[in-house]
Amino acid sequence: MNTAAIAISLDLINRHFQEPNRNRYESRYFWEELYPLIAASGFSSIEIPYEPVWQFGGRSGVPFNRYCVNTKYGSAAQYRKVLSGSGIDRVTGITFDPNLFMRNANLDFYFGATGHFANEALAHAADMGAQYFAISPSPFYGRIAQYHPDLESMQQAFTDRTIDLLGGLAAKAGELGVTLVLRNEYWSLFGGERILPLADALPDTVKLDLDVASLFVAGVSATAFLEAQIDRIGCVHLTDTDFVDTHEVWKTPNPEFPGHHATQIFRDPGTGSVDLVQITALLDTLNFQGPVICSARQTRDPFRALLRTRAMLNQLQK
Amino acid sequence: MPNIRYANMSHWKTIPYKKIDNFRDFYYEDKTNSAYYSDWDNILKYQSALGFDGIEIAPWDLADILPLFGSPENFTAFAKDRGVTVIGMFHGAHASHALDHFDEAVRSGREAVDTIVQFGGTYMNTCPTQNYYGTGPLSREEVQQCAKVMNEIGSYATDHGVKVGLHNEFFCAINMPNHRELIELTDPKLVHYCIDTAQISILGEDLLKFYDDYHERISTFHLKDTASANLPDSVRYAQDPEITDDGTRWFWEPGQGELDLKGLYRLLKQHEFKGWMSIEYDGSPDMLASMAMTRFYLDNELRPIYD
Numbered sequence: 120m121n122t123a124a125i126a127i128s129l130d131l132i133n134r135h136f137q138e139p140n141r142n143r144y145e146s147r148y149f150w151e152e153l154y155p156l157i158a159a160s161g162f163s164s165i166e167i168p169y170e171p172v173w174q175f176g177g178r179s180g181v182p183f184n185r186y187c188v189n190t191k192y193g194s195a196a197q198y199r200k201v202l203s204g205s206g207i208d209r210v211t212g213i214t215f216d217p218n219l220f221m222r223n224a225n226l227d228f229y230f231g232a233t234g235h236f237a238n239e240a241l242a243h244a245a246d247m248g249a250q251y252f253a254i255s256p257s258p259f260y261g262r263i264a265q266y267h268p269d270l271e272s273m274q275q276a277f278t279d280r281t282i283d284l285l286g287g288l289a290a291k292a293g294e295l296g297v298t299l300v301l302r303n304e305y306w307s308l309f310g311g312e313r314i315l316p317l318a319d320a321l322p323d324t325v326k327l328d329l330d331v332a333s334l335f336v337a338g339v340s341a342t343a344f345l346e347a348q349i350d351r352i353g354c355v356h357l358t359d360t361d362f363v364d365t366h367e368v369w370k371t372p373n374p375e376f377p378g379h380h381a382t383q384i385f386r387d388p389g390t391g392s393v394d395l396v397q398i399t400a401l402l403d404t405l406n407f408q409g410p411v412i413c414s415a416r417q418t419r420d421p422f423r424a425l426l427r428t429r430a431m432l433n434q435l436q437k
Numbered sequence: 438m439p440n441i442r443y444a445n446m447s448h449w450k451t452i453p454y455k456k457i458d459n460f461r462d463f464y465y466e467d468k469t470n471s472a473y474y475s476d477w478d479n480i481l482k483y484q485s486a487l488g489f490d491g492i493e494i495a496p497w498d499l500a501d502i503l504p505l506f507g508s509p510e511n512f513t514a515f516a517k518d519r520g521v522t523v524i525g526m527f528h529g530a531h532a533s534h535a536l537d538h539f540d541e542a543v544r545s546g547r548e549a550v551d552t553i554v555q556f557g558g559t560y561m562n563t564c565p566t567q568n569y570y571g572t573g574p575l576s577r578e579e580v581q582q583c584a585k586v587m588n589e590i591g592s593y594a595t596d597h598g599v600k601v602g603l604h605n606e607f608f609c610a611i612n613m614p615n616h617r618e619l620i621e622l623t624d625p626k627l628v629h630y631c632i633d634t635a636q637i638s639i640l641g642e643d644l645l646k647f648y649d650d651y652h653e654r655i656s657t658f659h660l661k662d663t664a665s666a667n668l669p670d671s672v673r674y675a676q677d678p679e680i681t682d683d684g685t686r687w688f689w690e691p692g693q694g695e696l697d698l699k700g701l702y703r704l705l706k707q708h709e710f711k712g713w714m715s716i717e718y719d720g721s722p723d724m725l726a727s728m729a730m731t732r733f734y735l736d737n738e739l740r741p742i743y744d
Contacts, residue, residue: 137450137474140722147682176497177568177608177677190676222500265504372504376453381463381475419469 120399122432124411125357126164126211127157131415131424134170134181138419147180147191151201158206160425161432165207166412167247169215169240185243195246211410212354213244214302216255221262226280229258234284241288245295250410251354252292253300253328256281256317257308261372270308277308282320289325300353302328305337305364306374312339318351326353330414332360332385335393337369342401354410355402359391360384375417385417387424389431399435439744441705443735444491444524444715445484446659449724451501452477455515473725477505477515483725485520487732492516493715494526494556496549509555524713525560525657526553527604533586534566534579534610546590550599560657560713561594562604562631563587565611565619570676572610580615584622591627602631602656607639607668607687608678616640620651629656633717635663635688638696640673645700652708661717662694663687686720690727692734699742706743 132144132153143149157165170183179190182198192198199210220232237254244252257263263277264270270277285299292299301321303314311334318327329352331341345352362384368377375384388395402411413432415424456478457463464472473479484492494502506512513523528549532538546563553561565583566572575583591601603620605611611619616637620630632655638644648655665687672678679687691698721727 135451137452137724138471139474141450142720142722143684145680146684148684177679179677180680180682191682262504373453378454380459381454381457383466419467419471
């Protein structure tokens with residue numbers, strides 16, 4: 120595998136959870152110090168999570184949406200110049216999840232806000248020169264159930280509206296030259312192999328994400344999934360975990376923090392139980408040429424995670 | 438019973454767990470201090486141990502607290518078991534200056550009051566409208582409209598046992614030219630005032646004179662220090678000025694800035710203030726250290742003046 124082309128996701132920075140020194144993540148200086156460190160750890164491309172929340176409340180130091188980028192840099196083009204000057208040549212992809220908008224019983228609000236900001240994020244992805252826009256097609260299953268206890272009975276209606284939303288995004292993505300990719304996190308209404316009927320209902324241009332840790336948590340074989348779906352894999356996330364969900368944690372409101380037993384679900388790449396050597400070898404065997412991204416989300420130390428990830432990738436080249 | 442009781446405004450970012458039963462295992466997973474900041478059980482115990490027996494929550498906490506605890510009442514009971522009372526919640530009265538936003542601003546304010554009642558709180562410190570940038574300067578009619586909304590929310594709050602306190606940020610569209618105008622336009626029986634010691638000083642008010650002038654309207658305080666009093670218009674009216682690009686902090690723990698907090702406490706004694714004072718640590722890189730630092734300063738410098 121050509122590890123030089125592998126991107127790192129900026130989701131390794133903990134924006135949302137308490138820890139000492141977290142506040143610095145909201146200031147521009149932090150990110151502009153980070154980019155050269157990313158390059159120094161051998162990554163010249165990044166993936167950016169699109170997070171509308173930073174638009175609200177004046178937190179535009181976090182460069183994770185169009186408003187923030189325009190506020191601090193004037194335009195996506197100017198921001199890309201700053202990245203380039205720091206050794207980041209490419210924004211490989213943009214991700215988007217709609218959890219922010221599942222906050223009440225009003226589905227019109229959820230679909231309205233998700234549609235608005237997902238479209239904005241997709242356009243931003245094009246402005247950033249990204250290859251793909253990877254969207255989580257549902258919020259946490261348990262977060263939906265929190266506000267919609269009748270989720271099981273309204274699942275088809277929810278799915279139909281999701282298909283409408285994604286269909287619109289697929290058309291726009293085609294016009295913009297960006298590949299629309301569906302994520303299938305273990306906590307999603309469309310997690311694991313539950314993503315397949317949703318993908319079948321959309322145009323062939325819509326691809327699937329392969330997030331190996333998420334499949335591991337769900338008890339799904341990543342290699343089997345990859346072999347079966349290789350023709351429609353749009354991007355691959357090399358993620359790691361030690362966790363297998365045996366308590367239906369995926370159905371809880373906080374599925375990335377199992378209430379019955381605290382654990383860091385997503386481990387720094389190379390420190391968990393996922394066989395990343397096997398999966399990358401299979402990608403080579405299948406001649407996968409799409410984008411590959413390392414993600415160290417939930418890391419407790421982003422700078423150690425960068426080097427751990429590089430150390431793991433170095434092992435792949437041996 | 439002391440005249441002043443101390444609370445913390447909750448500036449914790451998302452706390453993902455209620456209580457971690459497998460604390461040692463969780464710590465050993467990566468041997469960092471993340472485990473110490475991951476459950477409400479410990480966060481509330483830190484507060485209680487340091488003598489802060491109240492917590493003022495923020496509306497942006499609700500999306501995480503409610504799924505975690507199931508209801509406001511459950512959170513309140515959980516906090517009470519650890520010696521902490523929910524005293525209220527912050528509220529932002531977005532666009533209250535806009536005539537066509539009256540119904541929405543009042544509805545949103547009433548809903549926030551209802552939420553506070555569910556938490557068992559009695560204070561709603563309220564930013565009167567949004568940021569100056571993109572909104573200000575407000576016309577006299579817009580300030581009047583803002584006051585109308587505050588009076589309406591204040592009336593509902595009073596009927597439900599909640600005190601609304603105006604809380605002005607230094608970057609709010611209600612700013613130095615109309616700060617006192619808004620206060621004067623509101624009904625003192627329905628709308629009170631929460632002095633954020635740092636915010637109003639940065640705004641350009643003289644802290645001691647402002648308190649002296651309005652001491653009868655003061656419901657609560659947000660106590661924090663600043664080394665940046667009287668910031669110029671160019672900063673206060675700028676886009677997104679609260680979080681600076683270079684990491685400059687506007688807010689500091691009491692005693693780490695330049696405000697005359699001892700002078701304030703002498704005035705509190707003179708006016709016999711009784712009530713809650715929330716400490717704020719926004720901008721702190723280490724909330725627990727800030728709490729302990731503040732407790733020492735309170736006990737050794739401020740409480741000897743007035744307790």
